[in-house]
Amino acid sequence: MSGVDSRKNRGIKERSIETEAGPSPAELELIGRIEAAGPVSFADFMETALYAESGGYYSSKEGRWGKEADYVTSIDISPAFARTFAKQVYEMWQLMRCPGTFGLIEAGAGRGWLGTGILDTVEQLYPDLFKVLDLTLVDRSLAELSGSTEDGRVRRLSGLEELEPVPFGVIISNELIDSFPVHRLLFEDGGFKEVFVDYTDGAFKEVLKEPSDERLVEYLKPFELIESQRVEVNLEAAKWLERAVTCIEAGFVITIDYGLPASELYAPGRPSTLMCHKRHTLNDNPYTNVGLQDITTHVDFTGMVEAGRGLGLELTGFTTQKNFLIGAGVLEELRQVTGLESDEVDKVKHNRSIQELIMPGGMGDTFKVLVQHKGLERPELKGFEFKEMSKYL
Numbered sequence: 524m525s526g527v528d529s530r531k532n533r534g535i536k537e538r539s540i541e542t543e544a545g546p547s548p549a550e551l552e553l554i555g556r557i558e559a560a561g562p563v564s565f566a567d568f569m570e571t572a573l574y575a576e577s578g579g580y581y582s583s584k585e586g587r588w589g590k591e592a593d594y595v596t597s598i599d600i601s602p603a604f605a606r607t608f609a610k611q612v613y614e615m616w617q618l619m620r621c622p623g624t625f626g627l628i629e630a631g632a633g634r635g636w637l638g639t640g641i642l643d644t645v646e647q648l649y650p651d652l653f654k655v656l657d658l659t660l661v662d663r664s665l666a667e668l669s670g671s672t673e674d675g676r677v678r679r680l681s682g683l684e685e686l687e688p689v690p691f692g693v694i695i696s697n698e699l700i701d702s703f704p705v706h707r708l709l710f711e712d713g714g715f716k717e718v719f720v721d722y723t724d725g726a727f728k729e730v731l732k733e734p735s736d737e738r739l740v741e742y743l744k745p746f747e748l749i750e751s752q753r754v755e756v757n758l759e760a761a762k763w764l765e766r767a768v769t770c771i772e773a774g775f776v777i778t779i780d781y782g783l784p785a786s787e788l789y790a791p792g793r794p795s796t797l798m799c800h801k802r803h804t805l806n807d808n809p810y811t812n813v814g815l816q817d818i819t820t821h822v823d824f825t826g827m828v829e830a831g832r833g834l835g836l837e838l839t840g841f842t843t844q845k846n847f848l849i850g851a852g853v854l855e856e857l858r859q860v861t862g863l864e865s866d867e868v869d870k871v872k873h874n875r876s877i878q879e880l881i882m883p884g885g886m887g888d889t890f891k892v893l894v895q896h897k898g899l900e901r902p903e904l905k906g907f908e909f910k911e912m913s914k915y916l
Contacts, residue, residue, distance in 0.1 A: 548578030549814025554722050562719040564735050565809075566758075568727075569704040572813050574663060579814055581664055581702070596698055597779070597844070597886065598636045601876035603856040604848070605640025608777075611851045611906050612641055612693055613649045615775050616656075618902045619691050625655050626692030628770060630683065630763075631699030632660035638695070639677070659686060683766045694767050695777040700827070701819040703759035706739055707797070710748040715740055718753075720810075727810040742826070746789035753795040754788075755820045761830035768834045773898030776836060779844065781889050782822025784915045789823075796821035824893050825916045831895045839894035840907035841916055845887030848880060850909035 546554070553571050557563060563571075573580045597604045616625055629638030638658050646653045659678045680686060707718035709731060716731040717739065734740055742756050767776055782788070788796070799806050801816035809818050828838050842850075856877055858870040881887040896902055 547812075547814040549575045549580070552577050553720075553727075553813065557720070557722045562721040562730050562732070565707040565718045565720055565729075566704040568720040569809065569818055572809065572818060573702060573704070575814065580817055583814075597880055597890065598640065598697065600879050600886075601873070602640060603853055603873075603877050604880055605637050606644045606856055607848050607851045607853040608637070608695065609641040609644035609648070611777075611904060612695075613645065613652055614905055615693055615902075616652050616691075618899065618904075619773060621651070622691040623655050624657070624690060625652065626657050626659065626689035626771065626774075628659045628661060628683075628686065628689075628692060628694045630661045630694055630696040630767065631702070632662045632679075633664075635660040635662075635677075635679075637697050641695075642677070657689075661686070683763075683770055686770050688770055688772060689774075690772045692771040692774045693777065694770060694775070695779070697779045698781075700757070700760050700763070700778060700780050700822045701782065702817070703757050703763065705755040705757045705759075705797075705820050706734075706736070707753060707755050707795070708734065708739060708743065710743075710750065710752045710754070712750075715743065727813075743789065746785070747791050748789065749791045752792060755795065755797060757820065757823060757826070760822070760827055764827065764830050764836065765834055768831075768836055768897060771897060774896070775839065775899075775902075776831070776895045776897075778822070778824075778827060778893040778895075779890060780822045780893075782824050782891055785823050785825035786915075788821055788825075822891075824891060827893055828895070828913075828916055836895040836897050838913055838916075839896045839902055840904060840911050841891065841893050841913040842907055842909075842911055843888050844890035844892055845881040845883060846910040846912070847892040847906040848887075851904075851906040853877060853881065 549572050552575050553563070553568060556571075571579060574582055576582055612627060616622070619625075627638060627641060629635065632638055638660050642656065642658045645656055657678070658676060659680060661680050661683055663681055708715045709718065715734055717734045719730050719732050721728050721730050736758070738758060739756050742758075743754065748754065764776070787793070795807070797807060797809065797818065797820050799809055799812075799816045799818050801812055824841060828841075831838070857874050860867055860870050860874070879886060892906065894904065894906070
C-alpha cells in the first residue's frame with residue numbers, strides 16, 4: 524500500500540499564510556508559560572494551540588468545518604457517508620444478537636453530523652434498531668452542552684470519562700486522532716532529540732532537548748531512521764483507546780482518519796507529516812496563527828492496533844475509506860440519472876459527491892478505516908468484503 528500525501532487529497536491549496544494581526548489568546552497563554560517556566564514540549568504547545576480554554580482552535584466558537592471555513596470532512600461532502608456507516612452499525616448490532624439496549628458514541632463529534640446522520644438513517648431504514656439505540660456526542664467543545672436533549676435520545680458530553688459504560692455499543696470517530704498533540708523528535712548522531720518551543724525576540728523558536736518521556740524512544744526503536752529525519756509520536760492515541768475501551772462491555776471501535784501503517788509512517792527518509800489548515804490552504808508552520816489554525820499529523824494505525832490489543836481490543840479489519848464504503852454499500856446510494864426528470868441536476872451532484880468520497884488517489888485512498896472489537900468472536904463485516912488490508916499493518 525502506497526502512502527498518499529493528504530495535502531493533495533483534501534481539496535486544499537498548499538501555500539504559506541500571513542499571520543493575523545495581534546497575538547491570539549492561545550498565543551498569549553503560551554508566551555506567559557514559557558516566560559515563567561522555560562521552553563515547553565511541542566506536545567504542550569500543540570495542546571494549548573488547539574484546546575486552550577482561553578482560545579484554542581477547537582475551543583473557539585467560530586466555524587472550522589465546511590466550504591466557508593478552514594477545511595471540509597467526508598460528512599460535509601455527502602450524506603451518503605453517514606448513511607453507509609449506518610448500514611455498518613446495523614450489521615454490528617446484528618452480530619451482537621440484537622441486544623435490547625445499544626449505544627452509539629461519536630467521539631470528537633464537533634457538529635455531530637456523523638452521529639445524527641447515522642441516527643436519522645437508522646430511524647428510516649432500521650426501526651428495530653432505532654427503538655433501542657441511544658446516541659452520545661462527545662467533544663471537548665461541548666462542555667456547556669452536557670446533558671440530554673428534550674427527547675432523551677441524544678446526549679452531549681465533553682469527555683468519554685463522563686459516560687457510563689454500556690453493555691453493547693459502537694464508538695466511532697472521524698478525523699479525531701490526527702488532532703491529538705504529538706511529540707516531535709529529530710534523529711541525530713544515532714540518537715533522538717526532542718523538539719521544545721521557546722519564545723525569544725518576539726517569535727516562537729524551536730530548541731532541542733533530551734526526550735521528555737522514555738516511551739518516545741521505545742516507540743521509535745523498531746524503525747531505521749536516517750540522519751536529520753523528523754518524526755512525530757502520538758502517545759495520546761493509546762490513552763484515548765484506554766478511555767474508549769471502558770465505555771463498552773462488548774462492541775466495536777471505528778476509527779476513520781488519514782494515516783499509514785507504522786512501516787510507512789516511519790520509513791527511512793519519510794518527511795514529517797505535520798500539517799496546518801486555515802481557509803482551505805495548507806502550510807507546515809505551526810508557529811503562525813497560533814490558536815487560529817488546525818494542526819494535524821498522520822495516524823500510526825499499527826500503533827493503534829498494538830495499543831488496542833493490550834487493552835482487550837482485537838483487530839476486526841483495516842482498509843481505505845474507498846474500500847470500506849464500497850464494501851458497506853455506498854454504491855447503493857447512487858441515484859439513477861435518466862435525463863427525463865426535473866431533479867436530474869441534483870442527482871448528478873449527489874452521485875459526484877459519492878464519487879469524491881471513494882476517488883482513487885484522493886480521499887478514498889488517503890483516509891483509512893480501522894475497526895477493533897471487544898467481547899466478540901471474530902466478527903466479519905461487510906465493510907471489509909471489498910478489500911481488507913490489515914496485512915500491511
